[in-house]
Amino acid sequence: MDGASARESAMQRDFTTLYVDHHSWLQNWLYRRMRCRSDAADLAQDTFLRLFRTSNSPLAADLRQPRAYLATVAKRLMLNLHRRRSVEEAWLQTLAEYAEQTGLSVEERCLIHEALQAVDSMLHGLPPIVRRAFLLSQLEGHTYSEIAQMLNVTVRTVQRYLTQAMEQCMLLAMTDAL
Template sequence: MMLTRDTAVTEERALIEQLREGEILAFEDLYNKYKRPLSMHILRLVKSQDIAEDILHDLFIKVWHHRSRLNPDRSFKSYLYRIAENLVVDLFRRAALDQKFRNNMIGSMDLNYSHIEESLDIKEKKQLLDQALHLLPPQCRLVFTLCKIEGKTSEEVANQLNVSQHTISNHLAKASKVLRRFLILNMKDTAPYSLIFLISRLLN
C-alpha cells in the first residue's frame, strides 16, 4: 500500500523525533531511505565510488553526533544534501591545497563513470578552473583563494595582507561578479558539473 505524501511526512517526522532521542532503529530507517539517492548525488560530483562511500559515511556520522539539533519541522532531505555538498566542497578545497591528496583523489576516480555533463577529463577541468581564477586581477585572486579556498576569515586575510576588511570585502565582491559571469557562460557549454558546482559553492 502506497503512503500518501502527508502520511510519509508524518512518519518521517516521527522517525526524526525518535532519532533525536537516540533511537538507533530510527537512524537505520532514515539511513536506508536516503543512502542510495545521496550516494548517487555524491558520486555524480566526485566520480569515485570509494570517495562517495567515505563521504556518505562521514555524513551520517555527523547526523548521529548532532541528532539532538535536528528540527522535525524542517526538511530532513534538504539537511542531508546540504551536509553532503559541504563535505564535497571541503574535499575539493583540500585537493586544491594538497598535491599528494589531489593525486590520490584523481587516482581513485572512476574514469569510466560517464555523464553528459562530465564529458571533459581531469586535465581539462583543471584548465577550466585555472581559467576562471585567472580572470581575476592578481590581488583579487589572492584574496579569493585565501578566503574561499583556504578558508581564512576576512579579518585574518586583512591582517596577512595589511589591508582593511573593507578592501577584502570589495575584492570578494568583485571576484564573485566575475566568477558568476564565468558560470553563466560555461553552464551553456560543456563545463563539468563538479567544476560548476564547486565554483558556485565557493561564491556562497
C-alpha cells in the first residue's frame, strides 16, 4: 500500500469513527431543536455528507471537540433549511394569490415554483453579504446608497456585489436555456 492509499484508508477510518461515535447524538440534538424526526435524520446525514465532501475538513483524529464542530455545521444547515422553507412558503402564498387573480394552471405554477427554487439555490451559492445586498435591492427596493449604509460598505462595493449576483442570475438563465 502506497502513502496516498494509506492516508486515504486512515481518513476513511477516522470518518467512520466520527460517524459511529456521534451520529446518534447529532440526530437527537437536532430533533430536540426541530421536533421532527425526519428533518433531524436528514440534517444529521447532510452534516456528515458535508464533512465527507470537504477535503480540508478535520476528521475524528483532528477534532478536539467533535460534537461542538458537528453542532456548528448542523446549525448552519438547519438555518439554511428554515430559510429555504420560509422563502418557499412566502412564494407559494404569493403564487396562490397571484394564481387566483390570473388563473394560472397547475403546470404554470409548477414551472414558477421550479424557477424560484433555482433562484434560491443560486442565491445560496453567493457569499452572504452579496446575497443580502441583492435581496435588499431586488426584493426590498433599496437604493445602492441605502444598501451601502446598511452593510457598512461603499456604494462601489454594493455595485460589485450586485454585479456578482446578476452574473450568477445570467449563468442560471443560460444553464436553464440549454
